[in-house]
Amino acid sequence: MLTPPLLAAAAAPAAHAAAQQPAIPLSWYLAVALILFAIGSIGVLARRNALTVLMSVEIMLNAVNLVFLAFARFQADMTGHVITFFVIAVAAAEAAVGLALVMGLFRHKKAVNLDQMSALRS
Amino acid sequence: MDPNYAPYVPVAVVSILVVGLAAVILLLNRMLGPRRPTREKGIPYESGVDPVSHPRRRFSVKFYMTAILFLVFDLEVVFIYPWATRFKAWLADDAFAPVALGSMLFFVLVLALGLVYEWKRGAMNWE
Amino acid sequence: MQAATTTSDLAIISPLFIVCAMGLVALLVAVFTPKDSFKGWLGYVVAFGFALALVAVVWLWKQAPLTLSNESLFFALSVDHFGLGLTAVILIGGLLAALTAVDYLPSQRSDHGEYYALVAFAVLGMMAMVMSADMLTFFVALELMSISVYVLAGFKRQSAFSTEAAMKYFVTGSFASALLLLGIAFTYGATGSIRFTEIAEALASPQASLPIAQFGVVMLLAAFFFKVAAAPFHMWTPDVYEGAPTSVTALMATGVKVAAFGGFARMFLTAFGDARFRTGDLPWETIIAIVAVASMFAGNLMALAQKNLKRMLAYSAIAHTGYIMLAMLAAPTSGDGTVWLGPGLIFYLLGYTLASIAAFGVASVVSGNDVEDVNEVAYAGLAKRSPAHALILAVAMLSLLGIPLTAGFIGKLTIFAEVLDGSHNEYLWIVVVAVINSIISAFYYLRVILVAYMRDEAAERPIQLVSSRSLTLAAGLAAFLTLVVGLVPSRALMASGKAGGSLADSKARAASTATVNDVHTEADAPATASAPKATKL
Numbered sequence: 001m002l003t004p005p006l007l008a009a010a011a012a013p014a015a016h017a018a019a020q021q022p023a024i025p026l027s028w029y030l031a032v033a034l035i036l037f038a039i040g041s042i043g044v045l046a047r048r049n050a051l052t053v054l055m056s057v058e059i060m061l062n063a064v065n066l067v068f069l070a071f072a073r074f075q076a077d078m079t080g081h082v083i084t085f086f087v088i089a090v091a092a093a094e095a096a097v098g099l100a101l102v103m104g105l106f107r108h109k110k111a112v113n114l115d116q117m118s119a120l121r122s
Numbered sequence: 123m124d125p126n127y128a129p130y131v132p133v134a135v136v137s138i139l140v141v142g143l144a145a146v147i148l149l150l151n152r153m154l155g156p157r158r159p160t161r162e163k164g165i166p167y168e169s170g171v172d173p174v175s176h177p178r179r180r181f182s183v184k185f186y187m188t189a190i191l192f193l194v195f196d197l198e199v200v201f202i203y204p205w206a207t208r209f210k211a212w213l214a215d216d217a218f219a220p221v222a223l224g225s226m227l228f229f230v231l232v233l234a235l236g237l238v239y240e241w242k243r244g245a246m247n248w249e
Numbered sequence: 250m251q252a253a254t255t256t257s258d259l260a261i262i263s264p265l266f267i268v269c270a271m272g273l274v275a276l277l278v279a280v281f282t283p284k285d286s287f288k289g290w291l292g293y294v295v296a297f298g299f300a301l302a303l304v305a306v307v308w309l310w311k312q313a314p315l316t317l318s319n320e321s322l323f324f325a326l327s328v329d330h331f332g333l334g335l336t337a338v339i340l341i342g343g344l345l346a347a348l349t350a351v352d353y354l355p356s357q358r359s360d361h362g363e364y365y366a367l368v369a370f371a372v373l374g375m376m377a378m379v380m381s382a383d384m385l386t387f388f389v390a391l392e393l394m395s396i397s398v399y400v401l402a403g404f405k406r407q408s409a410f411s412t413e414a415a416m417k418y419f420v421t422g423s424f425a426s427a428l429l430l431l432g433i434a435f436t437y438g439a440t441g442s443i444r445f446t447e448i449a450e451a452l453a454s455p456q457a458s459l460p461i462a463q464f465g466v467v468m469l470l471a472a473f474f475f476k477v478a479a480a481p482f483h484m485w486t487p488d489v490y491e492g493a494p495t496s497v498t499a500l501m502a503t504g505v506k507v508a509a510f511g512g513f514a515r516m517f518l519t520a521f522g523d524a525r526f527r528t529g530d531l532p533w534e535t536i537i538a539i540v541a542v543a544s545m546f547a548g549n550l551m552a553l554a555q556k557n558l559k560r561m562l563a564y565s566a567i568a569h570t571g572y573i574m575l576a577m578l579a580a581p582t583s584g585d586g587t588v589w590l591g592p593g594l595i596f597y598l599l600g601y602t603l604a605s606i607a608a609f610g611v612a613s614v615v616s617g618n619d620v621e622d623v624n625e626v627a628y629a630g631l632a633k634r635s636p637a638h639a640l641i642l643a644v645a646m647l648s649l650l651g652i653p654l655t656a657g658f659i660g661k662l663t664i665f666a667e668v669l670d671g672s673h674n675e676y677l678w679i680v681v682v683a684v685i686n687s688i689i690s691a692f693y694y695l696r697v698i699l700v701a702y703m704r705d706e707a708a709e710r711p712i713q714l715v716s717s718r719s720l721t722l723a724a725g726l727a728a729f730l731t732l733v734v735g736l737v738p739s740r741a742l743m744a745s746g747k748a749g750g751s752l753a754d755s756k757a758r759a760a761s762t763a764t765v766n767d768v769h770t771e772a773d774a775p776a777t778a779s780a781p782k783a784t785k786l
Binding site for chain 1: 409
């Protein structure tokens with residue numbers, strides 16, 4: 001059989017898939033998602049370029065999408081898929097507001113560096 | 123080894139072959155080929171049109187505006203499409219059909235109001 | 250489908266609809282009127298909309314708990330006394346906050362109609378958040394609120410302060426949203442559901458994967474602490490509160506906090522409220538106790554050093570987060586795992602909302618013509634320049650401090666008594682810590698009154714006050730209500746108790762629809778019927 005087992009499982013009915021263990025275990029998906037999430041959070045916390053921070057937030061949200069899809073797939077439940085749609089839409093709205101804020105910041109500072117936000121001292 | 127991974131073995135073999143071959147060719151090229159760089163050879167598009175300006179110049183904020191608008195409105199399809207695929211099944215249910223249609227109409231109404239707002243604010247003017 | 254109800258679904262969600270419609274109207278008016286005309290009247294329109302929604306909420310309160318017959322709504326929103334009570338608090342806060350902006354925004358040269366649309370949308374998000382009965386509604390409502398408030402924080406576009414505050418709030422806020430989502434994802438993974446009641450059921454079964462749920466709960470807690478500005482995650486608060494326009498800060502300190510506390514309290518108590526979990530397998534109660542203590546100390550000690558009124562109020566908000574968290578600690582549980590809340594949380598939130606609006610209202614008055622810094626000079630000797638405003642400020646400070654005869658006092662008393670009763674004096678130490686913190690806070694609250702009444706160096710170069718009837722009305726009304734609720738607390742306490750107690754009904758409510766639910770899962774996805782709900786790694 002040359003078809004990769006994951007594809008074969010996807011073609012089979014969901015109830016059948018639950019009985020037959022898919023090739024790639026759930027923990028692998030979760031590991032990838034958590035690594036992505038960690039990359040994103042390090043980006044938010046450590047990088048100083050506002051655009052990089054924005055992209056890191058998007059990476060975090062997409063990592064969560066992966067978690068939702070993995071769980072939904074392995075539980076043969078639709079809820080996770082639906083949530084993913086909502087997360088995508090919310091992420092777009094967030095990105096739009098974020099880009100607008102970056103533009104506003106640029107107007108004041110002529111730079112998009114978060115280190116230069118010093119008018120408010122903490 | 124887990125027998126489940128057997129189908130992936132050929133993929134792994136091909137991957138290793140491809141990467142290895144590319145590495146060997148590049149290495150040979152570097153070791154054997156003569157290198158006499160000139161200015162003409164260094165520019166991008168050696169035989170093409172000369173670049174007219176610096177590629178990294180700042181471009182107009184209007185591009186961002188369009189990008190944001192596209193991003194937000196494009197993604198609303200994410201909700202309309204699944205709704206459309208289920209709508210025919212919902213039509214059979216007399217109690218639920220008006221709700222299904224009404225909620226999508228409300229959704230589209232809100233979107234349309236957003237569009238009206240943008241239009242009037244001049245986000246789509248590109249003089 | 251359900252037991253026949255007399256109230257139709259549209260009527261039940263009418264508060265949400267009214268506020269949404271107000272937002273859309275404000276948006277269209279903003280764009281169809283000349284750019285430099287006075288937009289303050291939109292503030293009155295939106296405030297009227299909030300009042301209308303408040304009337305609807307009171308009308309629904311009398312019939313609650315209500316059952317939505319549309320299934321997708323039924324599982325998304327729970328219109329019980331808890332949701333309606335907190336919605337009322339949010340609407341009062343939103344109404345007064347909208348009134349404070351009417352003349353304040355022109356004084357800051359930022360009079361745009363979009364402001365009121367965004368306030369309406371933010372309030373809509375808050376209302377949906379405290380009514381949400383599943384994780385998805387909760388998340389979308391929270392984002393609606395947060396995204397609107399990000400924009401509001403940066404509303405004074407020509408000010409670098411405001412833009413910076415918005416950017417800081419955006420970065421921390423979206424980070425918190427990502428943590429929240431990860432938490433939701435892992436609870437979904439552990440339990441196979443996003444509905445609060447079903448999560449509770451799934452966790453109670455032995456199949457549930459507790460490590461996954463534990464990780465999820467920790468992420469949810471982190472997001473909660475970010476949103477309510479609790480101690481280890483409070484760093485953004487002073488900067489954002491100071492930089493944002495004062496009328497927005499008023500909304501952030503009241504509405505956002507009420508919504509975050511209400512929404513998360515419902516989530517934790519309904520979904521993870523089983524006594525077995527709270528201090529055992531998913532020890533969120535223990536974590537909240539530690540964070541509450543840290544917030545109280547961090548807020549109160551830092552507030553001592555602040556000269557700027559808005560910054561001081563930001564640190565005081567962190568301290569109050571600590572007090573309010575105590576109310577979540579000792580939720581009473583009956584034998585079958587039904588959890589409810591005493592009146593403390595909701596009553597305290599009401600008192601805090603009123604006092605904060607009064608304090609921030611006066612801060613907007615003294616921030617005069619485009620002053621960025623609301624420091625001591627701005628309100629020194631206020632009693633001589635404007636006795637009414639000085640009195641409002643004094644009432645607000647006394648209520649925040651918790652002096653008898655104010656709402657703040659009754660709120661603190663109720664929460665402390667609740668914690669001691671609920672935990673059988675196990676949490677005595679935390680109440681002692683809270684009382685010590687109240688004493689510390691006296692130093693900076695009383696100093697504000699002292700400066701306003703005793704000092705008069707501002708006489709040499711007085712700062713022009715914003716003269717505004719609506720602003721004075723809103724702040725004065727808030728201060729007046731603070732006193733009323735403090736003097737005759739019985740009705741508010743009774744309503745809060747009823748609201749908190751209604752959390753206990755969620756279980757019965759879920760049981761009554763279990764059959765409906767099963768039928769539909771089967772119809773929608775025949776294959777899932779036999780799939781196991783709990784996942785093992």
